[in-house]
Amino acid sequence: MQPNANFIDPWMQTIGLLSLLSGVSGASGRRAEASEGRPTTCRPQVAAQLQGVQVRLIDRPSRSTATIEWRDPTHCCYGDQVWRTSRARVAGVCAMSKRPIRPGDAIYKPRSCRPMPINSDAMILRSVLEEAPTL
Numbered sequence: 308m309q310p311n312a313n314f315i316d317p318w319m320q321t322i323g324l325l326s327l328l329s330g331v332s333g334a335s336g337r338r339a340e341a342s343e344g345r346p347t348t349c350r351p352q353v354a355a356q357l358q359g360v361q362v363r364l365i366d367r368p369s370r371s372t373a374t375i376e377w378r379d380p381t382h383c384c385y386g387d388q389v390w391r392t393s394r395a396r397v398a399g400v401c402a403m404s405k406r407p408i409r410p411g412d413a414i415y416k417p418r419s420c421r422p423m424p425i426n427s428d429a430m431i432l433r434s435v436l437e438e439a440p441t442l
Contacts, residue, residue, distance in 0.1 A: 315422060319383065362402045362431065364439040373415055373436055377402075383425040390415040392433060401432045403439065408432060 359380050366374040371392045377385040393416050399408045408414060413433035417424045 319425070322382075357400060357402055357405065360402060363442055364436060365442050367441065372418070375415075375417075375431075376442070377426055377429075379426070385424065385426070388424065388426075389418045390431065391418050395430060399428075399430050401435055402426075402429045403431050404435045406432060406435070 361376075361378040363376040364373060365376050365387060368374060368389070373390045375385070375388050375390050377383070377388055393414055395408050395410050395412045395414045397410060400406070401408055401414075408430050414430040415433060415436050416430050417427050419427070
C-alpha cells in the first residue's frame with residue numbers, strides 16, 4: 308500500500324493530461340479524473356479493455372480480502388492492491404479468467420480509497436480467485 312493515501316501519482320497525472328491534450332475522450336478522460344481523486348462513473352469491464360492486463364494473487368490477509376498485483380501496461384500498475392469480497396452490481400468480465408460476470412455473482416473488487424484506483428470498476432470472480440495460487 309502507498310504510505311500516503313492522499314498522494315497524487317505524478318506519472319498518472321502526466322498520462323491523464325497527455326490524454327486530454329491528444330484529444331482522446333471517454334475512458335482516458337475518466338482515468339485523468341481518477342488520478343486527480345475526483346469521483347468517476349464506473350463502467351463494467353469488457354474483455355477488450357482487459358487485453359494485456361496481468362493479475363496475480365499475492366496474499367489473503369483475511370477471508371474477505373485479497374492482496375492483488377495488477378499490471379496494465381497502458382494505464383496503471385498496483386503492486387499490492389487490496390481487494391474485498393462483494394456482489395456484482397453490473398455485468399462485466401473477470402479480470403483473471405475473462406469469464407462473464409452477471410449481476411449478483413460473488414466477486415472481489417478493489418477496496419475504495421482516495422485517490423480512487425483507476426481499475427476501480429474491475430472485478431474478479433470469487434471462485435476464480437479462490438482457486439488461484441498465491442505468489
